[in-house]
Amino acid sequence: MARILGLDVPPAPDSAGRHEWERDVRTAWRETCLRGVRLSEEAFDALIETAVHDPDPSFNRQFVEPAVNAFGQRRVQAALLGRLRTGTDPERAGAARAWYWSAVLSSRMPRVRAADPDAAGRAEPDEGTDLPAAWHETALREFVRNEHLDVRRCILPLLPLRKSAYPPELHDLVDTAVTTARAHPDAYIRHRVEHQVGD
Numbered sequence: 001m002a003r004i005l006g007l008d009v010p011p012a013p014d015s016a017g018r019h020e021w022e023r024d025v026r027t028a029w030r031e032t033c034l035r036g037v038r039l040s041e042e043a044f045d046a047l048i049e050t051a052v053h054d055p056d057p058s059f060n061r062q063f064v065e066p067a068v069n070a071f072g073q074r075r076v077q078a079a080l081l082g083r084l085r086t087g088t089d090p091e092r093a094g095a096a097r098a099w100y101w102s103a104v105l106s107s108r109m110p111r112v113r114a115a116d117p118d119a120a121g122r123a124e125p126d127e128g129t130d131l132p133a134a135w136h137e138t139a140l141r142e143f144v145r146n147e148h149l150d151v152r153r154c155i156l157p158l159l160p161l162r163k164s165a166y167p168p169e170l171h172d173l174v175d176t177a178v179t180t181a182r183a184h185p186d187a188y189i190r191h192r193v194e195h196q197v198g199d
Contacts (some may be wrong), residue, residue, distance in 0.1 A: 001025070001029075001046040001049070001050040001064075002025050002028075002045070003048060003187075004040075004042050004043055004170070005029065005032065005037075005039075005043055005109060006023035006048040006124070007023050007025060007028040008028060009024050009028050011019070011133060014169075020196070026030045026055075026059065027062075029174075030062060031061060032129065032162070033066050033109055033111065033112050034111070035111065036111030036112070036113075037066075037072070037111070037112055037113075037117060038113050038114070038115040039070045039112065039113070039114050040115050040116075041115075041119065044067060044071050044075075044079075044119070045112075047063045047064075047066060047067040048067060048076070048079045048080070048098075048181055049092070049097040050061075050063045051063035051064045051067070051101075052083055052087070052091050052094035052095050052193055053090070053091070053094055053099055054079070054097075054098075054109060055094075055097075056093065057097040057100070058132075060094075060098050061101045064076065064098050064102055065101060065108065065149075066109055066112040067143065068101075068119060068120055069108065069109040069110075069113075069121065070112050070113050071119050072119075073102060074131060075119075076102045077099070077102050077103070077131045077135065078131060078134075079133075080095045080098055080099050080102055080133055081095075081131060081134055082137060083095035083105040084096065084099075084135070084138050084139065084142060085132040085138055089146065089149070089150070089151050091149040092142060092148075092151045092154075092155070093148070093151045093154040093155075094121070094154075094156075096139065096151070096154035096155045096158060097154050099135060100157075100158060100160060103132065104113065107198070111169075132198060136159065136160055136165060136166070137166065139155045139158065139159050140159060140166070140170060140173055140174065140177055141173065142155060143155045143156065143159060143177050143181075144173060144176050144180060145178050149186060151186070152170065152189060153184075153188060153189060156189060156192050156193065156196070157192060157196075159177070159196065160196075161174060161177060161178055161181075161193065161196045161197050162174070178197055181193035
């Protein structure tokens with residue numbers, strides 16, 4: 001990401017000093033966004049990749065927000081939905097962490113733009129899809145199907161667990177998700193589900 005976005009930072013160290021280097025990259029990126037930047041198509045992929053692989057659910061906002069601003073919410077959400085559907089387990093968890101910001105952010109970085117003015121409207125495979133509904137259905141299925149702890153922990157907070165949020169054919173799956181969460185060995189999942197049932 002640092003190379004593609006042209007950030008003025010030294011090459012990444014092997015291990016010692018990695019945390020400080022990542023902090024420097026974040027600072028350089030934030031300053032670049034504040035000054036203004038035109039982002040290439042390659043930058044879109046780099047921002048999505050970085051947001052998905054960032055383990056911090058607060059810091060990944062620094063990559064989601066400029067992507068939404070330059071390329072549009074729909075395009076960012078379509079990319080995250082694709083990762084939830086086909087990514088590795090760490091990528092699925094990362095897509096769920098990034099989805100939160102893609103859903104709540106509006107265009108707040110007026111100096112961050114796509115180099116191609118048509119980039120935000122570029123057709124995606126899910127062109128006619130209601131992306132939030134598709135996300136919820138995919139996330140519900142993934143929560144039930146996938147036993148990976150981090151995937152379940154990251155999906156659950158964004159998952160509506162009331163039947164009225166889904167078509168009738170998914171109501172049984174909602175019941176399964178609630179039952180799975182309530183009986184889960186992880187205390188966070190058991191605690192979290194009780195806050196969401198009936199919301």
